[in-house]
Amino acid sequence: MRLYAVADIHGGFDRMATIRSNLETYRPNVLIAAGDITNFTRTLPFISELGDLPLPVLAIRGNTDLKRVESQFGLKKNIFFLNNRDVTLQGIHFAGVSGTIPVPFRSRIAFCETFIWKRLMPLMTPRTILVAHPPPWGYQDRVAGKYHAGCKSLERFITACQPALMICGHIHEDVGMASLGKTLIVNCAMGSSCEGAIIDIQDGRITAEILKINGRSKVKSC
Numbered sequence: 270m271r272l273y274a275v276a277d278i279h280g281g282f283d284r285m286a287t288i289r290s291n292l293e294t295y296r297p298n299v300l301i302a303a304g305d306i307t308n309f310t311r312t313l314p315f316i317s318e319l320g321d322l323p324l325p326v327l328a329i330r331g332n333t334d335l336k337r338v339e340s341q342f343g344l345k346k347n348i349f350f351l352n353n354r355d356v357t358l359q360g361i362h363f364a365g366v367s368g369t370i371p372v373p374f375r376s377r378i379a380f381c382e383t384f385i386w387k388r389l390m391p392l393m394t395p396r397t398i399l400v401a402h403p404p405p406w407g408y409q410d411r412v413a414g415k416y417h418a419g420c421k422s423l424e425r426f427i428t429a430c431q432p433a434l435m436i437c438g439h440i441h442e443d444v445g446m447a448s449l450g451k452t453l454i455v456n457c458a459m460g461s462s463c464e465g466a467i468i469d470i471q472d473g474r475i476t477a478e479i480l481k482i483n484g485r486s487k488v489k490s491c
Contacts, residue, residue: 270298270299270358270359270360270361270469270470270471271295271296271297271298271299271467271468271469271470272297272298272299272300272301272398272436272466272467272468272469272470273288273291273292273295273297273299273300273301273465273466273467273468274300274301274303274436274455274457274465274466274467274468275288275300275301275302275303275438275457275459275464275465275466276302276303276304276305276331276402276436276437276438276439276456276457276458276459276465277304277305277331277438277439277441277458277459277460278302278305278306278307278315278459279305279306279307279308279333279459280306280307280308280310280311280312280315281308281459282315282318284459285315285318285319287459287464288300288322288465289322291464291465291467291480292322292323292324295467297324297467298324298325298358298359299324299325299326299327299358300322300324300325300326300327301326301327301363301400301436301457302319302326302327302328302329303329303331303400303401303402303436303437303438303457304329304330304331304332304334304367304369304401304402304437304438304439305331305332305333305334305402305438305439306319306328306330306331306334306338307333307334307335307338308333309333309335312334312335312337312338312341313341316338316341316342316344316345316348317345319345319348320344320345320346320347320348322347324347325347325349325358326345326347326348326349327349327351327356327363327365327400328342328348328349328350328351329350329351329352329365329366329367329400329401329402330352330367330368330402331367331368331369331402331438331439332368332369332370332371332402332439334367339352351363351364351365351366351367351400352365352366352367352368353365353366353367353385353388353389354392355392355397361396361398361470362394362396362397362398363397363398363399363400364389364392364393364397364398364399364400364432365399365400365401366378366385366389366399366400366401367402368402369402369403369420369439371418374412374416374417374418375406375417375418375419375420375421376403376410376418376419376420376439377403377420377422378401378402378403378420378422378423382422383422386422386426389426390426390429390430393430393432394432395431395432395433395451396432396433396473397430397432397433397434398432398433398434398435398436399427399430399432399434399435399436399452400435400436400437401420401423401435401436401437402437402438402439403419403420403423403437403438403439403440404419404420404423404437404438404439404440404443404454404456405419405420405421405423405424405426405427405435405437405449405454406419406420406421406423406424407419407424408424408447408449408454409437409440409443409444409445409446409447409454409455409456410440410443410456411440411442411443412440412442412443413442414442418440419440424449427449427450427452427454428449428450431450431451431452432452433451433452433453433475434452434453434455434468434475434477435449435452435453435454435455436455436457436466436468437454437455437456437457438456438457438458438459439456439458440456440458441458441460443456444456444457444458444460444462444463444479445479446466446477446479453475453477455468455477455479457479461482462481462482462483463479463480463481463482464480464481464482465479465480466478466479466480467480
């Protein structure tokens with residue numbers, strides 16, 4: 270299976286054009302939209318474009334996605350809202366959690382995080398692909414090149430569950446890949462230097478590449 274993972278589209282129709290172009294180039298089976306899909310306003314026209322894409326879209330909300338986008342996702346047959354839910358496509362298991370609360374030099378999924386992780390824990394397996402908006406604390410989460418701004422409870426959750434792959438965004442300045450134990454972390458935030466990530470999964474092996482504006486980054490496998 271081939272995934273095209275993006276985050277932080279922020280309702281940009283120019284970024285949607287980039288997504289469409291990369292769908293034609295890389296021919297993925299599934300699009301992962303890891304939050305901040307919209308930018309507070311004019312949500313329905315943008316989600317309608319997402320719903321017109323010719324492949325399944327697994328989506329979660331970020332901090333710029335208002336709650337109303339959940340019902341708008343539900344209007345589109347190809348969009349699956351992954352919040353505290355799981356789905357298996359072509360034998361690959363996905364689970365997700367929505368939300369991000371930015372606080373100084375840190376992010377939180379929600380104020381009641383313990384409750385959220387208890388609900389999500391039974392869905393996790395060593396082969397699960399976890400989708401969340403913020404990165405875990407200490408992994409692809411640097412702001413201004415030196416300050417960590419990831420989610421501490423998410424780092425603890427991943428350490429405990431060790432899913433195969435975790436897809437995120439939120440920290441635009443630290444796009445890239447890292448390993449947290451057995452989990453590959455991919456920050457695929459779209460921006461001035463990144464068009465998302467292509468992730469291939471075959472025979473239990475994961476190979477990921479960041480799509481840089483001026484060429485791909487190095488490949489990382491696990």
